[in-house]
Amino acid sequence: MNEHWSIGDLAKASGVTIRTLYYYDEIGLVGASERTASGHRRYTADDVRRLYRVRALTQLGLSLEDVARVLARGTSDLAALRDLLHAQLADLEVRARQVNELSRRVQGLVAQLDGETMPEPARFLETLELTAQLYGGLSAEQRDALAERRAELGDDTVDAMRSEWLTIFRELKGHLAAGTPADDPEVGALATRWQRIAASLRTGRLHIDRQVEASSEAMWARHGDRIGRHLSDQVDWLEPGDMAAIVAYLQRARS
Incomplete structure (x- = not known):
């Protein structure tokens, strides 16, 4: 739970480009919850879970606007995450x-x-x-x-x-x-x-x-x-x- 990722590390680990991560941050979809003393982004475990939800929802065909509305209902609810994973399994x-x-x-x-x-x-x-x-x-x-x-x-x-x-x-x-x-x-x-x-x-x-x-x-x-x-x-x-x-x-x- 104490892990942190730079934007480059997260891009490499997730397969999402740095440009896309910047865009997600710009539109308020996925941001870095923490910053270093020099101002560099540091993504937390919660940020990674949110990024997973965003990518899963877009792969299911939702627009980024629809994804934002879904996430606005809360991202820490276990039932909501379970429903998302069931939907992803059905799609697969x-x-x-x-x-x-x-x-x-x-x-x-x-x-x-x-x-x-x-x-x-x-x-x-x-x-x-x-x-x-x-x-x-x-x-x-x-x-x-x-x-x-x-x-x-x-x-x-x-x-x-x-x-x-x-x-x-x-x-x-x-x-x-x-x-x-x-x-x-x-x-x-x-x-x-x-x-x-x-x-x-x-x-x-x-x-x-x-x-x-x-x-x-x-x-x-x-x-x-x-x-x-x-x-x-x-x-x-x-x-x-x-x-x-x-x-x-x-x-x-x-x-």
């Missing part, structure tokens, strides 16, 4: 099921390739979709809501949406190659079809849909090039760099 169990499902799908792709058969693009898209859910920063609540919506739509409908998605992107690539302006009515019609598909996949829960959209945009910003390269390896009419160009073209058409 969901992720474990998704890892098993993702493993099963990748094994299926490998089996097809071992049999000298190229899997259909839809199989790769299904795997990418699950990968995005697992690594795209979605909370358990968001993943469950998306799963419920897909179950409501049914496998046939979801497969038809994936097929139409590929058709739309192929037609957009044709217009882009032909130099068709983004505000052309035909391109606008394709953008409208794309928006209808996106709208059909929404859960109807506004806060979840906004969070999922933000997570998807962030994932594309971070990994768009890698996703595009992966798809170009599997879809014969896609070349490296096509996806980024098509997405940018679609965004111009939507605006």
Whole structure:
């Protein structure tokens, strides 16, 4: 209980960057309870427990504003910490099921390739979709809501949406190659079809849909090039760099 950590030591031990710790201090989320005579921060055991709560809550999908409201109700209550850990365990169990499902799908792709058969693009898209859910920063609540919506739509409908998605992107690539302006009515019609598909996949829960959209945009910003390269390896009419160009073209058409 008498241990103390400098900001550098805490960053190294927790995996949280020094910049993030400074930001948490700035917004009043996690601060150092003590200072040295020269003014350097010293984090206490209570500060470490608070940091754990903050990181666990953000991993469950709460915004920093929501985290602050939760912590304002008290951080030393054993029951509250127990509830948080139960929620974290539930989230990990969901992720474990998704890892098993993702493993099963990748094994299926490998089996097809071992049999000298190229899997259909839809199989790769299904795997990418699950990968995005697992690594795209979605909370358990968001993943469950998306799963419920897909179950409501049914496998046939979801497969038809994936097929139409590929058709739309192929037609957009044709217009882009032909130099068709983004505000052309035909391109606008394709953008409208794309928006209808996106709208059909929404859960109807506004806060979840906004969070999922933000997570998807962030994932594309971070990994768009890698996703595009992966798809170009599997879809014969896609070349490296096509996806980024098509997405940018679609965004111009939507605006």
